[in-house]
Amino acid sequence: MHLQxxxxxxxxxxxxxxxxxxxxxRKLALRHHPDKNPGxxxxxxxxxxxxxxxxxxxxxxxxxxxxxxxxxxxxxxxxPEIYHTPAELTAAANRLYQxxxxxxxxxxxxDWLMASCLELLSSENRQLLQQNSNEAERAAFLSTLxxxxxxxxxxxxxxxxxxxxxxxxxxxxxxxxLVQYLYRKRNSHLWDKYKIWIAIGTGVAITIxxxxx
Numbered sequence: 001m002h003l004q005x006x007x008x009x010x011x012x013x014x015x016x017x018x019x020x021x022x023x024x025x026r027k028l029a030l031r032h033h034p035d036k037n038p039g040x041x042x043x044x045x046x047x048x049x050x051x052x053x054x055x056x057x058x059x060x061x062x063x064x065x066x067x068x069x070x071x072x073x074x075x076x077x078x079x080p081e082i083y084h085t086p087a088e089l090t091a092a093a094n095r096l097y098q099x100x101x102x103x104x105x106x107x108x109x110x111d112w113l114m115a116s117c118l119e120l121l122s123s124e125n126r127q128l129l130q131q132n133s134n135e136a137e138r139a140a141f142l143s144t145l146x147x148x149x150x151x152x153x154x155x156x157x158x159x160x161x162x163x164x165x166x167x168x169x170x171x172x173x174x175x176x177x178l179v180q181y182l183y184r185k186r187n188s189h190l191w192d193k194y195k196i197w198i199a200i201g202t203g204v205a206i207t208i209x210x211x212x213x
Contacts, residue, residue, distance in 0.1 A: 005103070005107060005108075005109050005112075006052075006053035006056050006057050006066065007053075007057070007109055007112075008103075008107045008108060008109035008112075009049050009050060009052075009053040009107055010024045010025060010028065010050065010053050010054065010057065011024060011028070012024045012057075013111055014067070014109075014111075014112075016057075018058065018060075021054065021057050021058060022054075022058065025050060025053075025054040025058070028046075028050045029047065029050055029051065029054075032044075032046045032047040032050060033047055034047060046106075049107075082124075083125060083128060084128075085128075085132065086128065086129055086132055086133040086137040086138070086141065087137070089120065089125055089128060089129065089141060090137065090140050090141045090144060092120065093120055093141060093144040093145060093148070094144055096116055096117075096120070096148060097144055097147055097148055100113065100148060100151060105151065108151050110151065110152055110153065110156065113148065113151060113152060114152055114156050114159075114160075116148075117145060117148055117149065117152070117160060118160075118163075120145065121145075121160065121163040121164075126163065126166065126167060129141065129167055130166070130167065135171045135173065135174065138167055138168075138171065138174060139173070139174060139177070141167075142164060142167060142168070142174065142177065142178070143177075145160070145164070146177075146181050149181075149185075150185075153189075154185055154186065154188075154189035157182065157185050161178070161182060164178055165178065
């Protein structure tokens with residue numbers, strides 16, 4: 001059974017306090033309330049999810065049961081899996097990618113995803129790759145991680161890059177692959193950061209050209 005990630009819906013960490021959950025709910029509910037978005041079915045759906053998430057996480061009993069069931073309290077999730085071959089490690093990365101792809105991108109919990117990527121890049125797993133993998137096996141593993149990291153922030157990608165670089169060392173093709181990925185991620189980050197100002201500047205420039213043409 002697939003359960004919704006209520007922490008991601010409210011954009012809070014699993015360790016968020018009751019006050020933080022309440023503040024997040026009020027902010028999101030105000031933004032997505034149907035009265036403020038008439039005729040917008042996506043906002044209506046989002047509002048319903050926000051409301052349901054708050055009903056679960058604001059109730060200590062329901063939140064505790066939810067955590068035990070799907071997030072924090074499952075002891076199996078807290079035991080790092082041991083991989084014996086690069087193929088097993090890459091298969092685990094692919095399973096994580098398939099899990100992420102089943103989520104709505106808007107609701108992906110990036111803290112959880114970052115923690116999962118760092119677990120795959122643990123010192124033991126990096127040692128396994130460095131000692132027992134060839135270039136093709138490393139490329140398969142890294143390509144999947146790049147696909148996962150697409151959903152993370154630029155800052156999180158910068159942290160992960162410190163773990164990726166040793167795996168690419170000595171393989172020019174992999175080093176080039178990493179440089180190209182980080183270049184695209186940086187450009188995407190800059191575009192997201194400045195696109196509003198670029199749009200405003202472009203609009204002003206067009207207006208001036210029209211006025212003086």
